[in-house]
Amino acid sequence: MAETWTVLKILQWTAGYFKEKGIDGGRLDAEILLADVLKLNRVGLYLNFDRPLSSDEQAAFRERVARRARREPVQYILGTTEFWSLPLQVTPDVLIPRADTEILVEEALKKIAGSGAILDVGTGSGAIAIALAHELPEARIDAIDISPAALAVAEANARHNGLAERVNFRQADLYHLSGGPYGLIVANPPYIPGAEMSGLMPEVRDFEPHLALLGGDADGLAAYRALATEAGRLLQPDGWLLVEVGLGQAEAVDRIFIRAGLQDLFVRDDYAGVPRVVGGRNLR
Ligand SMILES: C[S@@+](CC[C@H](N)C(=O)[O-])C[C@H]1O[C@@H](n2cnc3c(N)ncnc32)[C@H](O)[C@@H]1O
CATH class of the missing domain: 1.10.8 (Helicase, Ruva Protein; domain 3)
Known part of the structure; x- marks a missing residue:
């Protein structure tokens, strides 16, 4: 039997x-x-x-x-996850949004007046842009990614959350950004140094898109250098640049922001006590 x-x-x-x-x-x-x-x-x-x-x-x-x-992540098996209590579709074309990234959303909400213009750089599943659109009904939000496949997922997620009209998704390279001026730029860019890729957990290394993980330059910080350098051109006076950083990167990103002339710098820890968000303001 x-x-x-x-x-x-x-x-x-x-x-x-x-x-x-x-x-x-x-x-x-x-x-x-x-x-x-x-x-x-x-x-x-x-x-x-x-x-x-x-x-x-x-x-x-x-x-x-x-x-x-x-070792495939549960979220890819289910095809869905939650971010900021909103349901999001995830496919292997997008990074699985992490709870830590909600810290970036929390800080962004403290910095932007309701009707400002916002740019989300490297939007992936659209997690950050969609959370901000949900919280800020008056804000104008642009979200860019270099991956057309990721943008298709992000657009579907905005649609399913009734926010399709609120976020303008477009394909762009973070190293050649245009538009603005923005009151706030947020980014959770790829930041893993190449030498550390092989040591990642199999769930990440073998299943998440390397385009979303692998940061440029030997230290993985190329995207922060580019964003800090361009912040003066893309941000309105007083506008904020807020970025998520990887473990042990906050100090180096802080220095990059100082050298680029950003001011009122701050670092915010995540709930595990890891410095997770670096922010600076364009006071020029
Ligand atoms: C770490 S993921 C973040 C995804 C999402 N914002 C989140 O927090 O869950 C980084 C994103 O940046 C995108 N990306 C990588 N290189 C890029 C580039 N040169 N220009 C624009 N986007 C890029 C990847 O496709 C990926 O979606």
Whole structure:
């Protein structure tokens, strides 16, 4: 007789399997993937521990488990994530937006008056631009990316959140920016130094777009140099440049901003205490 797989039994088995594969937080991932298959939320799973899975449900779950065991991020398997409590589609063409990036949104909201002009550089899934459009109904928002595939995802995300009219997405290279003047420029640019790419977790290194990760110059900071240099031309007087930085990069980016003549510099830590956002103002 075929074995009966209940919700609880398959979760326990999968958590152990993910652990063997070196995946941290495997039980949570198992729950998220199973909830997706069964069209339940996680509380629903807990209320249905004894429910047997049909053979179709088992097959659909097995396919997701196999992908996760190969270290594909859960968000790509589901095709969705949340940023700023807004649902966003994610495909392998875009970086999975991180909770840390919400710090950049929080700081941006402190710096911009409601009706200002904003530029989001390297918009990816559109996460930052869409969160700002959601919070600032009067703001005019441009969002650029060099990747047409990423822009298609960002546009779909703006549409699904009812914000398509609020963000002007266009293809552009951050090293040749035009437009403005902006009251605020925000960017979470690629910032991983080339020498560090091979040491990234497989979820990041093998699945997220390298275009979104690999920063230019040996130290990964080329995008910050370009943005700081161009800030005087693109920002209105008093306008702010706010960027997300990688682990250990805040001091160097701060120095880049000082050398470029930006003023009122500040650094904001994320909730893990890591300096995460650097900001400076165009007072020329
Ligand atoms: C770290 S991801 C950030 C995505 C999104 N803003 C977020 O915070 O989740 C960097 C983005 O910059 C884009 N990018 C890389 N090089 C670029 C360039 N030269 N000009 C414009 N965008 C670029 C990538 O395609 C990617 O979408």
